[in-house]
Amino acid sequence: MTTTTALTTTRPAARVVDAVKVYGGGDTAVRALDGVTVTFPAGRFTAIMGPSGSGKSTLMHCAAGLDTLTSGTARIGDTDLGGLDDRRLTLLRRDRVGFVFQAYNLVPTLTVAENITLPLDLAGGRGDPEWIDALIDVVGLRDRLHHRPAELSGGQQQRVAVARAFAGRPDVVFADEPTGNLDSRSGQEVLGLLGRAVRETARTVVMVTHDPVAAAHADEVVFLADGRLVDRMDSPTADRVLDRMKAFEVPS
Amino acid sequence: MFGSATRGTDAVVRSADAITTPGESQGVRQPVATDLAATVGKVAGVAAAVPNIQGAGQLVGANGEPVGGQGPPTLAGNWITDPELNPYRLAEGRAPQKSGEVVVNRGAAEKGDLRIGDTTTLRTPDPVRVTIVGLATFAGEDGMAQVTFTGMTVADAEKYLTARPGEAASIQVRAGPGVSQQELVDRLTPVLPRGVEAITGQESAEENNEMISSQFLGVFTTFLLVFSGVALLVATFSIHNTFAIVVAQRTRENALLRALGASRRQVTVTTLVEATAVAVTASVAGLAGGIGVAAGLQALFPALGFPFPEGTWWSRPCPWRCPWPSGSWSAWAPPCCPPYAPA
Ligand SMILES: Nc1ncnc2c1ncn2[C@@H]1O[C@H](COP(=O)(O)OP(=O)(O)OP(=O)(O)O)[C@@H](O)[C@H]1O
Ligand SMILES: [Mg+2]
Numbered sequence: 001m002t003t004t005t006a007l008t009t010t011r012p013a014a015r016v017v018d019a020v021k022v023y024g025g026g027d028t029a030v031r032a033l034d035g036v037t038v039t040f041p042a043g044r045f046t047a048i049m050g051p052s053g054s055g056k057s058t059l060m061h062c063a064a065g066l067d068t069l070t071s072g073t074a075r076i077g078d079t080d081l082g083g084l085d086d087r088r089l090t091l092l093r094r095d096r097v098g099f100v101f102q103a104y105n106l107v108p109t110l111t112v113a114e115n116i117t118l119p120l121d122l123a124g125g126r127g128d129p130e131w132i133d134a135l136i137d138v139v140g141l142r143d144r145l146h147h148r149p150a151e152l153s154g155g156q157q158q159r160v161a162v163a164r165a166f167a168g169r170p171d172v173v174f175a176d177e178p179t180g181n182l183d184s185r186s187g188q189e190v191l192g193l194l195g196r197a198v199r200e201t202a203r204t205v206v207m208v209t210h211d212p213v214a215a216a217h218a219d220e221v222v223f224l225a226d227g228r229l230v231d232r233m234d235s236p237t238a239d240r241v242l243d244r245m246k247a248f249e250v251p252s
Numbered sequence: 253m254f255g256s257a258t259r260g261t262d263a264v265v266r267s268a269d270a271i272t273t274p275g276e277s278q279g280v281r282q283p284v285a286t287d288l289a290a291t292v293g294k295v296a297g298v299a300a301a302v303p304n305i306q307g308a309g310q311l312v313g314a315n316g317e318p319v320g321g322q323g324p325p326t327l328a329g330n331w332i333t334d335p336e337l338n339p340y341r342l343a344e345g346r347a348p349q350k351s352g353e354v355v356v357n358r359g360a361a362e363k364g365d366l367r368i369g370d371t372t373t374l375r376t377p378d379p380v381r382v383t384i385v386g387l388a389t390f391a392g393e394d395g396m397a398q399v400t401f402t403g404m405t406v407a408d409a410e411k412y413l414t415a416r417p418g419e420a421a422s423i424q425v426r427a428g429p430g431v432s433q434q435e436l437v438d439r440l441t442p443v444l445p446r447g448v449e450a451i452t453g454q455e456s457a458e459e460n461n462e463m464i465s466s467q468f469l470g471v472f473t474t475f476l477l478v479f480s481g482v483a484l485l486v487a488t489f490s491i492h493n494t495f496a497i498v499v500a501q502r503t504r505e506n507a508l509l510r511a512l513g514a515s516r517r518q519v520t521v522t523t524l525v526e527a528t529a530v531a532v533t534a535s536v537a538g539l540a541g542g543i544g545v546a547a548g549l550q551a552l553f554p555a556l557g558f559p560f561p562e563g564t565w566w567s568r569p570c571p572w573r574c575p576w577p578s579g580s581w582s583a584w585a586p587p588c589c590p591p592y593a594p595a
């Protein structure tokens with residue numbers, strides 16, 4: 001519990017309070033989030049874990065402004081997402097948030113370089129060329145800049161996606177199972193990239209994962225079950241996360 | 253094609269009353285007196301006035317069989333010597349000068365294996381011995397579709413083709429220089445006896461076109477229109493469907509773009525630009541294909557005996573315009589209509 005005090009001193013990059021998300025209505029309504037309150041502190045790498053269907057993706061989408069909450073509030077920095085119209089949400093997604101999905105991150109008709117700068121091009125700006133140049137080196141794709149996504153391996157594609165997520169220097173990068181489709185070596189590369197982005201360039205990353213080894217790269221793990229936040233763990237190791245996950249399966 | 257053949261006729265003098273029978277758009281008219289042509293010819297502003305005597309006349313071919321069988325109309329009439337007033341042109345030989353001499357359209361002659369100088373029988377329906385002295389063309393073709401035409405002298409035509417001598421179906425009038433069709437009609441009307449009227453050549457051509465299209469081409473045109481309508485509908489739906497599927501497939505890419513901060517407009521515009529490019533390309537390809545088919549049909553129709561007029565498919569608006577709305581609507585609608593609107 002010593003960590004709780006440490007967290008409150010950090011500025012939140014993203015935060016949801018009493019988040020409820022209900023899909024559908026009537027008999028078929030699904031309560032994907034059932035009153036979740038969680039803070040993702042700036043400059044930290046947070047992992048979200050939980051059984052399938054526990055609401056991890058939903059939490060991330062709502063926290064990032066890709067989806068709207070049924071009730072409760074979601075904030076990026078000081079901005080309340082509930083009060084934003086479509087145009088402002090678009091601007092927020094473009095300028096303040098980055099995304100890495102499990103797959104299909106890249107536009108197949110664009111080259112690697114074009115994919116990386118896509119958010120900046122959509123914004124109509126050039127971004128910071130030095131930063132992007134450095135990013136390309138960090139993800140190790142300099143010799144692949146003019147290739148199309150189909151010519152890259154899955155791990156290389158995810159590295160392009162990571163570079164793109166950071167290209168606009170967003171407040172926070174959300175990654176939904178970014179290593180879910182990768183073998184362990186490629187997965188390690190991607191996780192290493194995310195970790196270094198947080199530690200070396202003071203970025204904020206929120207990552208959903210099923211893999212305890214992946215979660216061990218994070219500074220903190222939060223556990224979801226049935227749409228509720230059930231636990232959190234600081235400085236996780238793969239073994240401790242694995243034990244915690246096993247504990248889930250017994251009671252439920 | 254029927255209009256261009258009678259362009260030289262500026263006015264037609266005919267009986268005012270048509271005896272219409274139910275189901276027929278144009279009734280049978282009483283004949284007019286042949287010598288009315290002389291009266292009309294004296295009116296100021298008239299360059300030529302000739303009686304037009306029409307009847308049925310079936311040629312017998314060299315093999316003894318009637319030319320054209322029982323199918324298309326077999327017409328006979330007086331050979332009108334004024335080339336402006338005669339829809340037929342003398343292509344070979346000469347005009348009939350004495351009784352028994354005839355001009356036939358070249359298509360009929362070829363079909364009956366008849367040559368200039370041959371003598372054969374014309375059934376009006378009474379058999380008349382005739383000698384072919386000339387071959388005629390109709391609007392540059394060997395005949396008006398499969399219709400056979402035999403042109404005789406005025407005297408022969410009066411004798412064999414009408415119930416009583418001295419009667420003509422109408423009188424064709426050509427105006428002198430500087431006299432319009434309407435002026436001509438206005439000048440003719442006072443000299444005409446009761447029950448006889450003058451109409452402009454244009455009105456006459458329109459009436460003929462109407463009759464031809466309602467009776468002869470009507471069924472065919474309706475069939476083609478229905479057919480092209482069905483084709484357009486099917487094409488529209490299949491294009492629409494294809495695009496709907498493509499858009500559905502692109503939903504993931506659009507969702508990605510939206511997540512990366514593309515505005516709704518940016519995504520829609522991207523899709524529309526792509527849809528436009530595809531629609532234009534497809535329409536051009538379709539048009540090229542359609543032109544190919546049209547050219548094929550154009551070659552096919554004369555082979556079946558329906559010569560095409562000059563100025564054909566490319567002068568018709570429909571083949572040009574139809575692909576565009578169908579292509580563009582079906583390509584644009586899916587990205588625009590709500591179920592597919594990029595979220
Ligand atoms: N668009 C939707 N419409 C209806 N129900 C949905 C929708 N998206 C998610 N759900 C439901 O909400 C619940 C939480 O889904 P969510 O995708 O957040 O789970 P998850 O924790 O990400 O699972 P996984 O680990 O399998 O990705 C599930 O029961 C799911 O079926
Ligand atoms: Mg998920």
